[in-house]
Amino acid sequence: MSEQLITPELRQWIIQQAQAGHSADVVLEAMKASGWEESVALDALEQVMMAGAAQAQAATRHVPEVVTDGLSRVWAHDKFVNVLVQIRHPRVVVFGDFLSAQECEELKAQAQPRMTRSQTVVNATGDSEVNEVRTSQGMFFERGESELCRRIEARIAALVNWPVENGEGIQVLRYAPGAEYKPHFDYFDPNQPGTAPILKRGGQRVGTVVMYLNTPDSGGATTFPDAGVDVHAVAGQAVFFAYGLPHPSTKTLHGGAPVQQGEKWVATKWLRERPFE
Template sequence: MHEQLITPELRQWIIEQSSAGHSVESVLSAMKASGWHEDTALTALENTLKEHAWPLMQAGQPLPEPALASGATALWAHDREVRVLVSMARPRVLVLGGLLSAQECQEMVELARPRLARSETVINATGGSEVNVARTSEGMFFARAENELCQRIEARIAALVNWPIERGEGLQILRYGPGAEYKPHYDYFDPSQPGTPTILRRGGQRVATLVTYLNTPQAGGATVFPDIGLEVSAVAGNAVFFSYALPHPMTQTLHGGAPVMDGEKWVATKWLREQRFE
């Protein structure tokens, strides 16, 4: 396959199309129709828009990423070996086995249970939060390093994805009862919404998510990625990690929690930010 070069002229054309109000999807379609390979077109769009269309993102900033050698089946994460079950490059998705022990899962559930309340979602217009019918779980947040278990897990995650502990939000614990779900959504904060600048002052954009399953439901409760046809079963101790270089649907990180059909599902979610999270 002939290599296609991303020239200054192409970058300028992308900027002009974006400034004229054309969507990323339409620009990508136009590039493909003109003969650009999809991978090259996506790289050009990501790099150019990161620098020009979304100044809230730091141009060229690395993303959280495990030091994963080609074909590796396991990673050492601070104090524990973690198995690599699935590895995808675009979008960047990893399914990991044994991130937490059975004892750690149970301890996390018991620490969180007394503090559960109906889960809320971010209000894009203000930067606040509210109960939303799309999210029918109960949840709570641990402050970062709130207790010894949180400290241990946070250190493990930081080592796993090569991202400083202080650039992570506190662990959020969620419980989904029978029928509960979280409809497909993105984890980044939409730059077009008026409440986003308020949210970003606490640590910049979210750039990656790690969801760890604290139990195994009897049926249902998978994490689904509709854009790529991926379904990750909820298995106690396992986790799914995904990163997103831009706050835009082109990252293909649309995901949701499928309804729990039998039993309940407990998860611990860790969101990683560009900068120190306060």
């Protein structure tokens, strides 16, 4: 087609496919097979599944989303959270006062005895391994493992309008001086053979919340290279980003810049399409 328009009928068709349980990558492939140009198909999917998520009903919402109604301070389960920055594409929101100083210290204390060298997913098998791209130490809590975990998980669920059961357990990471996490995507590459068994546990990852448990003396920002955005690590703040498609067009390539002085502690929460088991 020389010129392909995103019509209301096309948007409705995409919504129907999502309601029928088809994932975004399956819908994308179906559109391409029907003759849609990939760029047009991606734009249509993002309009429906990302930009429209704030207005969608909870039953048909397909990506987590922050709904502020123009307010700079929103209620999240048990406290008010400040909305400091919002970016539409990529969908990035920075929050202030997400965690109290006491919660930051308590989470670090609970995690400390179980810290080991962080691992990354092996695309070919779906297993995990130590990799030089990620030089932090970390551990995972089970979802709802402690009262503190349950409180934070409920706060995230309320803030991004996503069910608690669709979240993985909180991961706590410690970056020593010089440690970093090179730029990567959080979704699982659908073209890799190791992805299929991972998706059985709850579908694709569709959103991430990174919570800062301390403020490094220097360095350690969360970087979004494709968007030219850096989010500095400040104790108690958090950054949320959503990616409705497992595709680089979401511009959610991100990394943890090297810590130059001091250390950096973060807690990460990944959100899945379906209940995570």
